[in-house]
Amino acid sequence: MKAVQFRQPGEPREVLEVVERDKPVPGFGQVLVRMLASPVNPSDLAFTRGGYGLKPQLPATPGFEGVGVVESTGGGPLAWLRKGKRVAVINDRTGNWQEYVVVAARQVVPVPSGFTDAQAATFFVNPATAYVMTQKVLKLQRGEWLLQSAAGSALGLMVIRLAKKYGFRTINVVRAPHAIDALKKAGADEVICTESESIVDRVMAITNGAGVRCAIDPVGGETGTRVVAATGIHGHTLLFGMLSGQPVTVDPRGMISGAKRVEGFWLSDWAKQQSVFGMLGLFRQVRKLVADGTLDTEVAATYPLDKVHEAVEHAERNARGGKVLLRIDGERK
16 A cells, blocks of 8 residues: 655655555454545644654654545454444544554544545544634633634634634734735634734733633744733633744743633643543534534645645645645555
8 A cells, every 4th residue: 555654754845755555454443444535734744843742653654634434343342333434533643644544443433424525534633623622621601702823724714613603702813914804704803913913902902901811822932922911810821733833931920910821732632531422422513513614624625645745835835725635545456
């Protein structure tokens, strides 16, 4: 079979290669999945560079999520129930950018027949992250403000649609003025352009000097620092990325006097702390929200596995123009 791998961390377009491997064999409690598609996520690129929370065991294959069909199992009741089904594949061990993968049966989730492969391939990482942060961790209430940076990203747009569905309001941070109209059209309540505006000043003006209780930031650096500073008394900020590659700085005086909280959020780690029934409930809710369009993902382009270099270049060049997918054909005839 064909697989994408890297032998050492580095720039994806330089270190990724397509190689031949033997098809893996599932053990007890595992399933063999013929992969159909997998997105190019920022986490995949960070993993390839060696800058992700999960360090690669070299040689390594990227691809934390995707969709495929369970072809066989190594035995076990749950694995047997998954056989023959099209499933979303959550894979933080062996990577989905290959024609076949073996994962634990609990890491595949059957997807509705009405879902396209693109919807199924992007079913978990962004949709579940957006839902869990806003509804499970921050527990935003109707009418409450949420401040978010990188608001024009696929996840940022999902948060805006969640706000409309659940009744909270969004203050959205972008870097360039051309993104303002698109976000307003998508339902953003307020938009701050850092090219010409101060995040803290605008947030204070919008909230009558109170600041926001809830904020999320995947950028880090100066943007993340300003997002934290714009929270008010008992402010709660979730840091879930580091797109800038720079750390966030906090003022201890403001943190102490404001009883503020800043914490990291990693979906994989959060999921490991949940019960099986809790995760099944999350999957059901996310499926509903994908089906009704709230957590749907726009696809910008699709590339075959052999064109992985073009795919990652497209994803980095046009990060806010929709998700880039790798189409994986399975075993060649």
